[in-house]
Amino acid sequence: MKNTLMLLFLFCVAMISSASAQTIVANPGVKSAEISKADLRDIFSGSSSTFKDGSHAVPVTLKAGSVHDEFLKTYVGKTDAGYRAAWRMLVFTGQGSMPKTVDSDAQVIEYVASTPGAIGYVSKAAVSEKVKTLIVR
Amino acid sequence: MKRISLVLFALVIAAGVVTAQDSEQKFQIHGFATQGFLYSSANNYLSAKTSDGSPRWSDAAISFGSSLSDKLRIGVQLHFEQLGELGGQHVGIDWASGDFKVNDKLGFRAGKVKTVYGLFNDSQDVDSVHLWSLLPEPFYAPDNKSFNLSHWGGDVYGTLNLGRKLGKLSYTAFGGERSLDLNGGYMMQLTNFGIPFTTAPSGEVFGGDLRWRTPAKGLVLGSSIASTNVEGTSPAGAININKSVSPVFYAKYEKGKFFAGGEYKRFPYSGTLTVGTFPVPQSYDQHSWYVMTSYRVTPKMSLGTYYTQAEDRASDTSHVGNYFKDWTVSSRYDFNQYFYAKAEGHFIDGRGLGFYGTNNDSRTNLMALKVGFVF
Numbered sequence: 251m252k253n254t255l256m257l258l259f260l261f262c263v264a265m266i267s268s269a270s271a272q273t274i275v276a277n278p279g280v281k282s283a284e285i286s287k288a289d290l291r292d293i294f295s296g297s298s299s300t301f302k303d304g305s306h307a308v309p310v311t312l313k314a315g316s317v318h319d320e321f322l323k324t325y326v327g328k329t330d331a332g333y334r335a336a337w338r339m340l341v342f343t344g345q346g347s348m349p350k351t352v353d354s355d356a357q358v359i360e361y362v363a364s365t366p367g368a369i370g371y372v373s374k375a376a377v378s379e380k381v382k383t384l385i386v387r
Numbered sequence: 388m389k390r391i392s393l394v395l396f397a398l399v400i401a402a403g404v405v406t407a408q409d410s411e412q413k414f415q416i417h418g419f420a421t422q423g424f425l426y427s428s429a430n431n432y433l434s435a436k437t438s439d440g441s442p443r444w445s446d447a448a449i450s451f452g453s454s455l456s457d458k459l460r461i462g463v464q465l466h467f468e469q470l471g472e473l474g475g476q477h478v479g480i481d482w483a484s485g486d487f488k489v490n491d492k493l494g495f496r497a498g499k500v501k502t503v504y505g506l507f508n509d510s511q512d513v514d515s516v517h518l519w520s521l522l523p524e525p526f527y528a529p530d531n532k533s534f535n536l537s538h539w540g541g542d543v544y545g546t547l548n549l550g551r552k553l554g555k556l557s558y559t560a561f562g563g564e565r566s567l568d569l570n571g572g573y574m575m576q577l578t579n580f581g582i583p584f585t586t587a588p589s590g591e592v593f594g595g596d597l598r599w600r601t602p603a604k605g606l607v608l609g610s611s612i613a614s615t616n617v618e619g620t621s622p623a624g625a626i627n628i629n630k631s632v633s634p635v636f637y638a639k640y641e642k643g644k645f646f647a648g649g650e651y652k653r654f655p656y657s658g659t660l661t662v663g664t665f666p667v668p669q670s671y672d673q674h675s676w677y678v679m680t681s682y683r684v685t686p687k688m689s690l691g692t693y694y695t696q697a698e699d700r701a702s703d704t705s706h707v708g709n710y711f712k713d714w715t716v717s718s719r720y721d722f723n724q725y726f727y728a729k730a731e732g733h734f735i736d737g738r739g740l741g742f743y744g745t746n747n748d749s750r751t752n753l754m755a756l757k758v759g760f761v762f
Contacts, residue, residue: 288551299488300491304490329683331683344484347415367457
């Protein structure tokens, strides 16, 4: 019985993780190995600029595409237009700066690997050893 | 001519900047430009000759910002606006500030800073982030925008994490000084009253904002308060508005493509207008509220509606000059992430706000069209 429950639990975990089209990646210098959905939303909506341990977070996003849209929908709760409007509101009210935006997964990896505190997302196939993969709680 | 030059300048500079800022995040340039058209069935609204159809509704802004370190950011935003007979012919400073954020819980801003008050006060001049061409007039009067928008002084701000079950609480405390706009609606009213000013009347402003991001995802509840006074003299007279306290309560709910929000505000004041040597006592007590909702129908198209109402309870609220009601329907189409167009209908009852000079009808139907560019 115990084994059955364990298998069922592992199956559910696998299903949930495969349902997510993207992987959260961070600079190897980022201390934490995991991040909560709420913290991800705060960092990518501009309402927080730090990780839970207090270190500076530098978000990087893709310009467009299904991975980008899915990330925004799943973790930020906004459409691409809503996301841009929220950041523009911060910029034009003097309360923030636009996050770095790049064209491809490879550029996300490159930027995250070379920028202290950087955090971004890429499609699962693009994950590289140059960056740290964060587990989303 | 200056107006067209600035709009063109913003558009030309944008082409070079859109890609440039991506390669260097330490320094950013952003901007926007809009051109609108107002047409009303009766009356002239917001000082424009809207009953004939008026294209005198343009604005443009350019913003420069630089992150000097992880915690320190500086920036300035220049803004031009022409609305009917208001604004125009000069470029003003929207904000110019240094921002030192110690951590998420504590930060400081100083300089000319946007005033955080209610849901949209600090973003009311940023057309590109709103579905609405005209936000609810009793809260975000386009004819007196610059007075409410920002203050010279500072803010202390931060966000406290109350835990997973209680959400987050953001606070802003502000203080400083602000001036009436010599080219704004209040000044036009004073000029019409026989007191033209050459130096802008000004006063102190103090207040704060608390907004609670509740555990219910997407639901924000908040309240702001501002205490302000205004004093000024001119060769023809003087204005003296006593210190008054104006509270606002608000709520918004946002989930994916859906948005709903609303605010309630009380704006009382008393004071004296002196025409020559003759004092005229003033008293006003505006109670106002609105509710709004919008939905993104397709990735490029949004639709929405709001209803707002205001009345001056210090006067006869049944008089057409003491109340204002506006039912608005709005649409927006984003051609891409830089260009958009808006079309909006207003069904206004009363002339309590936004009307200047002689207007005869109690009802005004208004069409507002706008195209905008943002980068």
